[in-house]
Amino acid sequence: MKTIKSLFVTLLALLSFSACEKDGDKIYLQSLEGNELMATADKVELNADLAQNIVLSLAWTEQTIQLSDSSVGTTTTVTNYVEASLSEDFTASVYQTEATGLSIAFTGLELNSLASQIGATNGQANTIYFRLAGTTGINIPAAYSNVVSVSVTPYEMDMNTGIVLLSNDQTENLGETGVTFHSPDADGIYHGFIAIPTAWYHILFKEGDGSIWGTSGSEGAFHLTNDANNSLQNMWFPGTAGCYYVIVDTQAAQWSALHISSLSVSGLTSESIDLTLDQTTNQWVGTFTADVAGSRTITINGQGEQYNVETGDGSGTATGIAFAADGEHVALAETAGNITVDVPQAGECTVRLNLYDPTNCTVSVEAGAAELPGGGDSGEETPVTLPESLDVVSYSTGSEVILTTLYPTGSESGVYTGTYSGEVRDQINIVDRTNSVWYGCDPDENSQLSSQDDKWNIWFDGTGAVTLTVDLTNMTWNYTAN
Known part of the structure; x- marks a missing residue:
């Protein structure tokens, strides 16, 4: 009974409030006007x-x-x-x-x-x-x-294939290199092999949808971004030229580069056969003398260095290299697996490991002894065209920083000089932009320039200003304290 009385009192109050309103006191929200x-x-x-x-x-x-x-x-x-x-x-x-x-x-x-x-x-x-x-x-x-x-x-987006673009220290897109990486599941994770001709080689990476990936400059080497507003820079390889197995993971926004420094084949002769890299075709080649023709079971092993977000581009982690059969193809594996090849004849033969196509890596044996490529182990050569200047760069911060620029002395052909007084004293290269050559020093002779795979980074001892002199004719360098 009390509840009914309470509800009745409340209803009277609401009716009394409504009676106090006058026409025009209510403001109504009407529909929106349409846009143009x-x-x-x-x-x-x-x-x-x-x-x-x-x-x-x-x-x-x-x-x-x-x-x-x-x-x-x-x-x-x-x-x-x-x-x-x-x-x-x-x-x-x-x-x-x-x-x-x-x-x-x-x-x-x-x-x-x-x-x-x-x-x-x-x-x-x-x-x-x-x-x-x-x-x-x-x-x-x-x-x-x-x-x-x-x-x-619209166009069809091939998300299985990623294209490697050539770049430079200005992060310019210089066009396609002809190298592609493969994403089997079209999930943004690509892999493949690339033979880079020089140390500190610059690339960008393009997906089938047109996205361009590069290094996230704010995070450093081996971190990725496709946002041009996120300090997007080129992706650069470490200070060693040669063959790399690359994984580009756009999901994790990271990439890695496994440098393959040596490979050998066992099972074709009584001793293992060392392979040599052909930079132009990304093939590893070796010659041998076969006793008889027929099917052989071989294994492929080697040594390398792994570079990723943990290592940066300074020193890679020593890593064993192995290949195994993957259907009709071969692929990297944790341990070397048996691979079957056909030897076409007794006598001189050539074995080839072809890594150019990431979807079709193969091992084959052909008749005759092919001429072994020079690869990255050929002797030093004076540049065909002497550059107008040389950049002295450091990678100690994870990205390329120009320390100073050297200019011709004018008195001798191929001699360049300049001064430097900054605090960075190590992980230094001398870069010839005209010929795309990155120089370090010879491991056995510090004063000798080298652009080979085993070169060391240049360093300066002490503090204060130094005068740096580079002789591209005799392939030497030196510095003196000012």
Whole structure:
């Protein structure tokens, strides 16, 4: 009974409050005014080269919130969404993204991904319809802008293949190297072999969707970024040229480089056969004399150095190298596995380990003794063209820092000099940009320049200013305290 009386009193109070309101005291939130939507293009043909470029922008007028009393303000805000569909009435699959401000821009990669999400056909012109949906809250009907149409031709993204691009110390994209890495599961994790011709070789890495990956300058060597605003720099190899097995992991935003310094084959003769790297084809080659023709079981072992985010580019971790059969192909393995090859004849033969194609690494034996390549072990040569200057660089900070620049003395051909007074005293190379040669010193003779795989980094003893002299004719260098 008390409860009923209480409810009755409450109802009377509410009725009394309503009776005090006058006509016109209530302010109603009415529907939004529609926007005017505009596009910067009515036709876009996409390809991977446009992935990082702005290819389409949409802009719109500001929305106005309609109130029953125009003299009254409101704190209600409008949330805008850009919508896209292959159907003009947006009954087919719809792409939607929240938009701030009065415009939105799409890169080639973003527009291509949008087209893929709504079911556009690759390689053909698809009419994509765009509109802006604005709402002031959940469960409140959206106000739509006019619809604009754009003809978009998307491209197929091969996410199994990543392309190695040549770069330089300015992080410029100098074009494709012809080397590719493979991602079997199209999951952003790529692997493959590359033969780099010089120490501190610079590259960038491009995925099938057009994303360009490089070093995250704020994090250092072997850390990756594809964000141009995140100190994106080139990826550089350590101070040793030669053959590397590379893993590019875009998921973890890291990459690693396993330098293969030596390889040998056992099972073809009574003694193992040392292989030599052919830089131009990324093949390891060796010759031998076969006793008889026929099938043989061989193993391949070697030594190398692993570089990754833990080691940086200074000193790699000593690592054993082994190969094993992987179906009809061969692949790196923790321990050497038996590999079957056919020896075509008795007498002189050549064994080849071909690492050029990451999806088809093979071992074969051919008749005849091939001429062994010079690889990275050929003698020093004077550059064909003497450079206008030489850069003295250090990698002690994890990235290339130019310490000073050397210029010709004018009195002797090939002699360069300059001064340096900074604090960095080790992990130094002398770089000939004209001929793409990185010099260190010979391990057995500190005053001798070397660009070979086993070269040492140059260092300065003591503190204070030094005068540095480099002689490219006689391949020597020295420094004196000022």
